[in-house]
Amino acid sequence: MVNKATRPTDDLLGQDLWNIQLDEQGQLKHFLTIEGLGSNILKQILDTAESFAGVNASVKKVPILRGKTIVNLFFEASTRTRTTFELAAKRLSADVLNMNISVSATSKGETLLDTLRNLEAMQADMFVVRHADSGTAHFIANHVAPHVRVLNAGDGQHAHPTQAMLDMFTIRRKKGADFGKLRVAIVGDILHSRVARSQIHALNTLNTGEVRVVGPKTLIPKDIEAMGVTVFHDMQQGIQDADVVIMLRLQKERMQGGLLPSEQEYFELYGLTEERLKGAKADAIVMHPGPINRGVEIESSVADGPQSVILNQVTYGIAVRMAVMAMTLGGNVSKANQEDAS
Amino acid sequence: MTNILIKNARVIDPKNQLDEVTDIYISKQRIAGVGAAPTNFTADETIDANGLWLIPGIVDLSARLREPGLEQKANIKTEARAAASAGITTLCVPPDTDPVIDEPAVVELIHHKAKQAKQSQVVTLGALTAGLKGKQLSEMATLKKAGCVGISNCKNTIDNTQILHRAFQYASTHNITVFIEAHEPHLSANGCAHEGPIASRLGLTPIPYAAETAPIAQVLELIRGTDIRVHFGRLSCARSIELINEAKASGLQVTADVAAHQLHLTEMDISSFNSQCHVMPPLRSQRDMQALRRGVANGAINSICSDHQPHELDAKQAPFPATESGISGVETLLPLTLKLVDNGQLSLNTAIASITCNSAAILGLDVGHLSVGSTANLCLIDPEKEWVFHSADMLSHGKNTPFSGWNFKGKVTQTIINGRTIYIDK
Numbered sequence: 001m002v003n004k005a006t007r008p009t010d011d012l013l014g015q016d017l018w019n020i021q022l023d024e025q026g027q028l029k030h031f032l033t034i035e036g037l038g039s040n041i042l043k044q045i046l047d048t049a050e051s052f053a054g055v056n057a058s059v060k061k062v063p064i065l066r067g068k069t070i071v072n073l074f075f076e077a078s079t080r081t082r083t084t085f086e087l088a089a090k091r092l093s094a095d096v097l098n099m100n101i102s103v104s105a106t107s108k109g110e111t112l113l114d115t116l117r118n119l120e121a122m123q124a125d126m127f128v129v130r131h132a133d134s135g136t137a138h139f140i141a142n143h144v145a146p147h148v149r150v151l152n153a154g155d156g157q158h159a160h161p162t163q164a165m166l167d168m169f170t171i172r173r174k175k176g177a178d179f180g181k182l183r184v185a186i187v188g189d190i191l192h193s194r195v196a197r198s199q200i201h202a203l204n205t206l207n208t209g210e211v212r213v214v215g216p217k218t219l220i221p222k223d224i225e226a227m228g229v230t231v232f233h234d235m236q237q238g239i240q241d242a243d244v245v246i247m248l249r250l251q252k253e254r255m256q257g258g259l260l261p262s263e264q265e266y267f268e269l270y271g272l273t274e275e276r277l278k279g280a281k282a283d284a285i286v287m288h289p290g291p292i293n294r295g296v297e298i299e300s301s302v303a304d305g306p307q308s309v310i311l312n313q314v315t316y317g318i319a320v321r322m323a324v325m326a327m328t329l330g331g332n333v334s335k336a337n338q339e340d341a342s
Numbered sequence: 343m344t345n346i347l348i349k350n351a352r353v354i355d356p357k358n359q360l361d362e363v364t365d366i367y368i369s370k371q372r373i374a375g376v377g378a379a380p381t382n383f384t385a386d387e388t389i390d391a392n393g394l395w396l397i398p399g400i401v402d403l404s405a406r407l408r409e410p411g412l413e414q415k416a417n418i419k420t421e422a423r424a425a426a427s428a429g430i431t432t433l434c435v436p437p438d439t440d441p442v443i444d445e446p447a448v449v450e451l452i453h454h455k456a457k458q459a460k461q462s463q464v465v466t467l468g469a470l471t472a473g474l475k476g477k478q479l480s481e482m483a484t485l486k487k488a489g490c491v492g493i494s495n496c497k498n499t500i501d502n503t504q505i506l507h508r509a510f511q512y513a514s515t516h517n518i519t520v521f522i523e524a525h526e527p528h529l530s531a532n533g534c535a536h537e538g539p540i541a542s543r544l545g546l547t548p549i550p551y552a553a554e555t556a557p558i559a560q561v562l563e564l565i566r567g568t569d570i571r572v573h574f575g576r577l578s579c580a581r582s583i584e585l586i587n588e589a590k591a592s593g594l595q596v597t598a599d600v601a602a603h604q605l606h607l608t609e610m611d612i613s614s615f616n617s618q619c620h621v622m623p624p625l626r627s628q629r630d631m632q633a634l635r636r637g638v639a640n641g642a643i644n645s646i647c648s649d650h651q652p653h654e655l656d657a658k659q660a661p662f663p664a665t666e667s668g669i670s671g672v673e674t675l676l677p678l679t680l681k682l683v684d685n686g687q688l689s690l691n692t693a694i695a696s697i698t699c700n701s702a703a704i705l706g707l708d709v710g711h712l713s714v715g716s717t718a719n720l721c722l723i724d725p726e727k728e729w730v731f732h733s734a735d736m737l738s739h740g741k742n743t744p745f746s747g748w749n750f751k752g753k754v755t756q757t758i759i760n761g762r763t764i765y766i767d768k
Contacts, residue, residue, distance in 0.1 A: 111656055111659065111660065112660055113659055113660075133660075133662070133664050134544055134545040134546050134615075134661065134662065134663055135544065135546075135615035135661045135662040135663070138614075138615050138661075139615065139660065139661045139662075155545075155661070156545050156546075156661075156663065157545030157547075158544055158545035159545070197543070197545055221541070221542035221548070222537045222538060222539075222541075222542055222548065222550075223538050223542055224542050226542070226543070227542070227543060
């Protein structure tokens with residue numbers, strides 16, 4: 001960065017990661033990563049989600065996005081996440097198109113940009129994107145027509161911002177709005193986890209008292225401390241006196257790469273058991289982005305136990321996704337919402 | 343044949359320890375005189391170079407011209423022309439073409455195409471193993487006879503250390519320099535970014551230092567106590583320089599180069615997923631970049647090269663990990679090198695040496711200097727010319743560069759190869 005003079009916008013360079021997400025008024029335009037967004041935006045997402053949380057039960061639909069077309073563009077298989085985005089869009093009265101594009105199909109010739117241009121020609125207003133490569137949502141946001149919005153539903157190991165926000169929503173509901181007094185431990189495969197990265201950004205933006213990551217050295221990325229976390233390799237120490245324990249899913253392929261010897265040893269060292277959970281605060285909540293590997297990262301009795309809020313997370317996911325869709329596409333959300341309620 | 347007189351240029355010729363305003367006489371494609379006219383010299387053409395620098399033609403240790411095999415990206419003619427416009431008169435091509443340079447026919451094809459192009463001269467490295475597959479030694483002596491100036495396995499691994507060991511011995515038997523691009527494929531598997539805070543934050547698969555330093559250390563142990571000549575290309579880590587320095591101090595005949603972009607960019611430059619900064623080895627930390635600059639300044643690193651890798655537009659138009667690595671670099675080699683001089687990081691003499699005579703010595707070529715009798719390869723530079731580099735203006739077929747929009751000072755005005763003006767800035 002030393003010798004740089006000017007950086008033109010007309011060349012092949014991407015914009016800064018954080019600027020591209022906001023419009024000129026500082027309102028959310030795309031939702032690609034938590035990084036760079038202020039606590040005001042995050043709180044706005046949570047508050048908006050709160051206003052939608054009731055929609056699920058009483059009013060089935062609100063007309064905020066009537067006439068808008070949302071394309072779920074999934075390059076990685078995912079039924080659950082896609083379904084919650086689809087439900088969120090439908091409750092906002094948008095038309096939804098689901099595109100499941102296997103990576104092998106794109107590698108046969110059509111580039112990602114070709115795919116985008118084709119879908120844009122179908123008058124899409126928003127792309128909800130999931131892709132195995134880090135940076136995909138950012139790449140797409142840099143290349144779509146100006147009126148098209150992009151939501152990141154998970155890009156490689158980089159970010160999964162709606163998951164992080166539904167986790168923040170869950171924590172706020174269960175633990176109150178003051179994150180400053182909370183100690184949060186994220187346990188497991190941090191290295192490959194886009195969920196963990198987005199959670200860390202969100203927790204720190206909301207001024208969480210202490211954010212810890214817990215795992216063996218093979219699953220903790222280098223210099224992760226720079227993101228504002230404390231690293232623990234011992235599970236018991238890592239969750240000691242925690243208010244929130246977030247367990248991450250362990251992928252089976254981690255055994256092949258020499259990152260771990262076996263699922264058994266992993267469960268023995270890092271699995272969340274009832275016994276271990278006693279080290280956390282008595283009223284600690286247990287979270288998991290799903291899907292759960294019972295007996296690998298978490299014991300069934302904990303996953304189904306009284307401290308688990310795993311199913312709440314799934315429910316809140318719809319409200320949070322409605323919130324970011326409405327904020328990026330719908331203009332004045334609270335007003336529209338009130339009109340509908342009246 | 344034209345006799346050319348270049349008058350009043352500031353002639354900078356590090357090999358001959360020359361830096362003064364003088365005249366250069368060219369006759370019969372060679373330097374016929376420096377300062378004093380040779381007997382019976384009559385100039386057919388006189389160039390007034392008052393206010394200009396005259397340096398030996400630049401020698402680039404690593405430029406992928408994409409022919410044969412990847413002509414959708416570029417070809418020898420376009421790239422040799424782009425290089426000539428940037429003052430480069432000799433280009434060295436690594437053997438990872440398609441087909442691989444592991445038999446004389448491919449060497450001849452490339453030399454033939456380069457001759458037809460009548461631009462920068464092109465020399466080749468041969469493959470160290472057949473097909474670069476790391477299993478069987480290539481016919482090195484035959485390749486040398488066909489014109490290869492060295493051999494390399496590029497970034498392709500040789501899993502069997504005994505094959506590597508014997509390759510060094512065999513190359514040495516035939517007095518051939520081995521060119522190494524240190525790269526341990528398992529440690530860098532699917533990686534695209536330096537293992538550090540940026541890769542961790544962006545979720546990019548990391549490449550640790552050891553992917554470069556471990557194979558360097560291995561090679562140095564394999565050649566310990568021998569006089570085998572080994573050149574390490576495209577260093578990116580501070581620790582690599584320490585290893586090279588230790589090896590030089592112990593008397594080993596090793597040399598090293600660095601790509602020009604590694605002296606100006608760091609991991610910070612990929613923080614907005616800028617695929618133009620996707621390179622191999624990856625851009626590393628600020629500390630590494632500073633060490634590389636110091637390495638060039640103190641001679642630990644002998645040469646700066648372009649590591650030219652032109653791409654078609656699509657190759658960089660994808661999410662960062664899915665893009666192809668590399669920068670189209672011939673047109674920024676001299677500007678980036680001069681920028682280090684301008685910023686006080688390098689002396690002008692060291693800067694010019696690192697892209698001319700030092701590189702030529704590594705290739706064993708009698709170019710890169712202006713001695714009387716040598717081939718007249720040289721370029722003229724307007725040192726005061728301030729200009730903005732734009733990718734759209736590039737002559738290379740590949741417009742992939744992170745330097746578009748950068749301000750540079752000093753521009754090539756004329757390039758002479760073999761006594762002929764190949765490029766002139768209008």
